[in-house]
Amino acid sequence: MKTFIILFTGFLFFIACQKSVPDTSNRTNNTQDSVTNHTQDSTNNTQDSITHNVQDSILRTGDTLTYEVLTTDPKGWFGLWGMADGTVDCNVLDSVTYGSPIYFANGWRHTVIAPTHPFQALLSVASFSYSGDITANLYKNGRLVRSVKNDAMNGVAKLLENVQTDTLIGTATDPVLTYEVLVTEPDVAKFESDAWLGQWVAPNGVYNTVNKPLLQFLFAMPSGWKYIFKPEQLPFTMSMQATPYTTGGGKVTINFYVNGQLVKTSSSRDWIRDMKYVVQ
DSSP: OOOOEEOTTSOEEOOOOOOOOOOOGGGHHHHHHHHHHHHHHHHHHHHHHHHHHHHHHOEETTOEEEEEEEEOOTTOEEEEEEOTTSOEEEOOBOTTTSSSBOOBOTTEEEEEEOOSSOOEEEEEEEETTSOSOEEEEEEETTEEEEEEESSSSTTEEEEEEEEEOOOOOOOSSSOOEEEEEEEESOOTTSTTTTEEEEEEBOTTSSBTTSSOTHHHHTOOEETTEEEEEOOSSSSEEEEEEEEESSTTSSEEEEEEEETTEEEEEEEESSOEEEEEEEEO
């Protein structure tokens, strides 16, 4: 059942055919040799193909990554996507009907260059009516490497891919901080049971939703999201709040890390409000 999200504006958004081999004794050995060799060749070719495809799908620093959204909904789609600096962007509010997003058309694309710092390629989208099919695609250097269509139900799709990069080195005086959110024990009968909503304090000490309020109230963030960064100044208060997209749809867990060490964690089936940790 779809959940209606009440925005801060008060606006209610609704939102194998097997071949038999003749038993000919004079040909048994030759046939067996042929089958064995063919099987080995086929196995090797398949393994080579799998290895090649797996290698092609690995994202690395410097790769050109392109998001694409395809939908059959004539009214378009809305959602969010990961930016090269580790933040997320989304549809903007319609200044006329204030409270609903400006929907994008089928075939939308956006390109980023995978940075040297830890980064996730992220795309989470939904069609206008939540009924038309929607597909989230990810291209690496012009080649399709990931495609997700209607992952939980018609009209919604999410993908999340990590870029392989050198890990940031943190020290006591120049720490590397990480936010992580996981959604576990999902109730698949609930809408977007594998997603969460929330907001977090960015490296500049300001909540990420200040200029894009819809990020907190409407867009489904995928489980497994991480944000790794260095704060602009110390002391810095790590702060975040999150909830399962649908109350009771799953258990949401927020983890805080400092230089790779878990320093605070909290789990809930409802809102985790203002979880904080001060880094001196």
